[in-house]
Amino acid sequence: MTSPLPEAPQGPLPAIAISVEKLSAAYGGRTVLDEVTLQIPRGTSFALLGPNGAGKTTLLNILSTLRRPDGGSASVAGADVVRQQTLARRSLGVVFQDSSLDDRLSAWENLEFHGLVYGMAPKLRRERSAAVLALVELEDWRDDIVRSFSGGMRRRLEIARALLHEPQILFLDEPTVGLDAQTRLRIWRYLDEMRRERQLTVLTTTHYIEEVESADTVCIIDHGRIIAEGSPEVLKSRHGSRWLHVVPRDQAALDAIRAQRPDAQLLGQHGLALPADDGAMTDAFLTAFRDRLTEVRFQDPTLESVFLSLTGRQLRDRADGDRDAERAAGRRGGRR
C-alpha cells in the first residue's frame, strides 16, 4: 500500500525554494501565463507585482497544486507540483485572495481543523494555535464564530492559519487588503524573523506598490509575461526614470502639451506625466509652459514609475478599483 501522506524529504533542503520553468497556462484559448521562468532562493521574500488579470493568481494556483499547467514545469521545495503534489503541499502555507475560512466555526476550531488536516499532534496543535493567534492578536476572539468577524480579522486569522503548520514556503495572494498599518507591520516583522531563523520563503502577489518595497526581489508581470525582475533598487535604477508631474491649467493647455510632447502620459483626470531624465528638454518644456500649469512636481524613480515605463500604463488603473469593489460586494452578498 502506498502511504497517503509521504514524509518530508530527508537531508538538507534545496537552496532553491521555488523553481518555475517555461510555465504556460491558458483559459479557453486566452493565454494567461506565457512561458514564465523563475527561480526563488530559499529564505528570501519575492513579490509578484502586476495589475489584476496579469496571471499572478494563476501562477499561485499552479504552484499550490490547485491547477495543472498547460506547459512547462514547476517545483516547490524540490517537489514537482504535478507529479509530487502531496510532497509539495506539505511544504506550503497558502493565504488565498478571497476568504477560505469556515465562517460557522470559531477561530480556534478553524485552526484546529487546519492542524488536524496537516496531521499535527494534539500538543503541537495547541501550542502553535495559541502562538499564531497571539501573533495576529486574536486571542480574545478565539471562541467567537468567524461569521461575526470583520474583513481585517478574517484576513489575520487566515494568515495565522497558513503559518500554523510551520511551512517552508508561504504564498500570500494580495495579503494585506483590509489590514490596518499596525497589523501589517507586525505580520511583516514576524515573517522577516521567520525568514532569518527558519529560512522561510515568502512569495507575495500584489498590485500595491507599498507592499513590495521591502521585498528582496520584485518580479513585474503583465499579460502573463515577466517583464522585469530584480531588487527594488536595481529595478528603479535600471527601468525607473525621473518623471515630471504637471497639472495643466485648462483643457487647451493640456492639449497643447500633448501635441508638443507625444511622450506625455495622462495621470488621473487632469494631470500629465513627462519623462524628465533629459534635463535640457525638461527646462525647455518648463520655460514654454510655465504660465499654463497649476502644479509642477518632480517624481524620483519609484516602482510605480518602473511599471509605467515598462508597460506604458499605471499599475492601479480605474478598472482595477472597480474590480476590487465588485469582488468585495460579491463577498458581502455571498455571506449568509
Place this chain on the structure above:
Amino acid sequence: MNTFVMALRGLYGVWLREITRATRDRAQLIGGISRPLIWLLILGVGLNPYFRGEVYGEVRYVIPYTYLQFLFPAVIVLNIMYTSIQFAVSVIWDREFGFLREVLVSPMPRWLILLGKVLGGATVAMLHGGLVLILARFADVTLSLEQTAVALVLMFVLAFGLTSFGVILAARVRSFEGFGVFSNTVILPLYFTSSSVFPLDPALTRAQQAVTYPEWLVFLVQINPITYAVDALRGVLINFNQFPPLWGPLVIVAMAVVFFIIALIDFNRQ
C-alpha cells in the same frame, strides 16, 4: 505508521467539522425532529384504522401489523434521505465560498477528504434517523438492544450511500436555490415508490385479496433501491419482510459502494 496516524487525524478533522457544523444548523435539526412527528402522529395515527380490518363483515388479517408499525421503519429512512441528500448543500457551500481550497492545498489525498466528509454527513444522517427510534414506543414497536444495534448499522451504511449520492448531485448542481427544488423532486418520489406508505400487496384482509396494484406502480416500487432499504429496516424492527430478507442489506451495501465510487470520480475531476 506515522503517516497513518497523520491520515487518521486528517480524516477525524474533516469528520469533526461536519458534525460541528450540523450541530450549529438549527433548521436542519428542527426538520429532523418535526418530520417524523408529522408522519407518525398525523399520517400514521390518521390512517391507522383504515389499514386493517373491515368496515363490514368478518375481519381476517393477512399481516399482523398496525399501520403505525408498518410506517415506522419507512419514516426512519425518510429522515435519513432528507439529511443525507441535503448534505450536498454543504458540498456546494464549500465549493462556492472557497473553503474547499483550504482542504485541497492540504497534504490530505482527495479520496480521504471525501471519505471524511461523507462519513461526517452519514453520521449526522444516522443520528437524525436515530431520532425516530425514540418514538418507537409510541408506534407500538418494542426494540431490544440487539435490534437497535443492527438497525443503527444498517442506517449508517444507508446514510453513507445516500450522502455519497448527495455529493454526486452537488457536482451537477450549481446553485443553492436550484438544489432546494431539485432535492424535493428526488426525495419524495423515491420515498413514495419505496413501498413506504403502502404494502406492495394490498391484500390486508381476505376480502381485499382480489385487489392488485397496476403493473407500472409495482414495477416502480421494485426497481427503487429505497424499497429494499425500507424492507431491511422492517425486517429488523418489526420482523416483517416483503422481499427475501438478504436483499435489503445487500442493496444498502451496494448503494454505499457504487455511489461513493461515482462521488469520488466526480470529486477528483473538480
